[in-house]
Amino acid sequence: MTKNKYIKPVAFPAATILVLVVSFFVMSAMSSMKTGMDVKVKVNSVTVLPLEKVDHSIVFSGYGEIRPGEETSLSSRVSGNVEFWSEHFVRGKTVRKGEVLYKLEDSRYQAELKNAEANLLEMKATLDREIGLGKVARSELKRVQSTVENSLFLREAEIKSAYAAVSSAEARLILAKKNLEYTVGRAPFDALVIDKNIGTGQFLAEGSNIATLYNINNVEVEIPIARFDNPFLLDELAGISVEVRLADSNRVGEGYLSRKIKIVDSRTRTHMVVAKLEGLFDKRSKNAFLRFGDFINVKFAGRTIKNVYKVPESLLSNGKLWVVKGGLLEQRDVTVIRNESGVAIISSGLEEADKLVRSVPDYPYEGMPVAVIPSDTINLL
CATH class of the missing domain: 2.40.420.20 (conserved putative lor/sdh protein from methanococcus maripaludis s2 fold)
Incomplete structure (x- = not known):
């Protein structure tokens, strides 16, 4: 009896206070929901x-390597020993069109030319003799008042043969002159020498490889164009200006588009358009800072959408x-x-x-x- 007497007065007030507190918060929340005065929506x-x-206006941007539009493997047209080669004819230097690059010992070809000239004179003399004999035969026919013209009597066959011999001698003379010319090797165009494979005294057989030349006036860059970008290319590409630059330089060069290569690259499945560059070896040109083998960025205009x-x-x-x-x-x-x-x-x-x-x-x-x-x-x- 004594224990219960002390517990009840303490437990009853605590439970009552808890119920009152919970009721207060519930009623406050319900009141707020009814009035709407305390609910706020955050606005960001x-x-x-x-x-x-x-x-x-679409702008295309792609990368490509500067390559020669024309590359030539220079070969010997005749055989002989190298007698001389130019100081400009070395790897990395430029040579001008028609410049002498090397010279072969030519005594053999000088002799062949003399023989061809002499043979031609002999064949012409034979032709003149046969023509003269034909005229004599025709006069003889008139003298005897014959109405029958025999081709053998008039030496027509001999005259035709003499004409053929002259033509053959002229052809041999032309060949002898050409062979003598071929003992002097000249640059076929303004070129950059990529490699040289001859030296003084070296014997060159006909067809021997002498050098590799890049045409410095025919410089190209191939720019890949993705298939999905093809519709944005202009129909006529030739002459469109391009802007070029090296990846690690602020210098800007210039060029123009020349054509589209109508072949799909088997590895990348892209098309290629070709840009032409000029003046790589002209100090006054905007492109003088560029070199063969440079990997450059090329930009040019496409369609306007x-x-x-x-x-x-x-x-x-x-x-x-x-x-x-x-x-x-x-x-x-x-x-x-x-x-x-x-x-x-x-x-x-x-x-x-x-x-x-x-x-x-x-x-x-x-x-x-x-x-x-x-x-x-x-x-x-």
């Missing part, structure tokens, strides 16, 4: 970009963009037709009344209320 602030349709939107590529997520319309967030599926230097070119999915969200809130959702920060308060830096 966003920055936006205006949208405007524009006409955009009308009525498109240009937005930062970084704002795209899985082909979708967030916009603000009527103070609420909306997500749009857009059609990106091309990406250029961090800019996405969009043909559909947006409206000019939309405002493009630059700073998307955490955990965005369709219909999220947002407040647009005025552009004059945005620090673009």
Whole structure:
């Protein structure tokens, strides 16, 4: 009896206080829900970009190696010992068209030329004799007043044979002159010497490889174009200006497109367009800083696409963009037709009344209320 007497007065007030506290909070919450005065919805602030349709000129940018448009393996046309070669005829130097590169010992070919000239004189003398004998025969026929003209009597066969012998002698003379000319090797065009395979006193057989030459006035760069970019190329490429630069240099060169190679690369499945460069070896040229073998960036203009939107590529997520319309967030599926230097070119999915969200809130959702920060308060830096 004594123990129960002390417990009841203590337990009853504690339970009562707990019930009262819980009831107070429940009634306060219900009161707040009824009045709506204490419930607030968080509104996120966003920055936006205006949208405007524009006409955009496609710019192609690709990389390629500077290569010669014409490369020649110089070979000997006649045999003989190397008597001389030019000091300019060394690897890495340039030579001009017609410049003497080397000379072979030519006494044999001088003798052949003399023999050909003498043979021609002899054949011409034989022809003159046969023509004269034919005239004598014809006079004899007139003297005897014969009406029968015998071709054998008039020596027509001998005259024809003499004419043929003269023609043959003339051909041998032409060949002898050419062989003598071929003992002197000349540059076929303005060229860069890539390698040289002869030395003084060396015997060259006919057809021996002498050197490899690059034509310095015919310089090309092949630029790969992806198949999906082909529709953006202009129909007529010849003459379109290009801008070229080295990857590690700010110097800018120039050139022009010449053609499209109508062959698909078997490894990359790309097409190739060819650009021509001039003046690589002219100190006054904008391209004087370029060399064969340089790997360069080439830029040139393509088609102009009308009525498109240009937005930062970084704002795209899985082909979708967030916009603000009527103070609420909306997500749009857009059609990106091309990406250029961090800019996405969009043909559909947006409206000019939309405002493009630059700073998307955490955990965005369709219909999220947002407040647009005025552009004059945005620090673009």
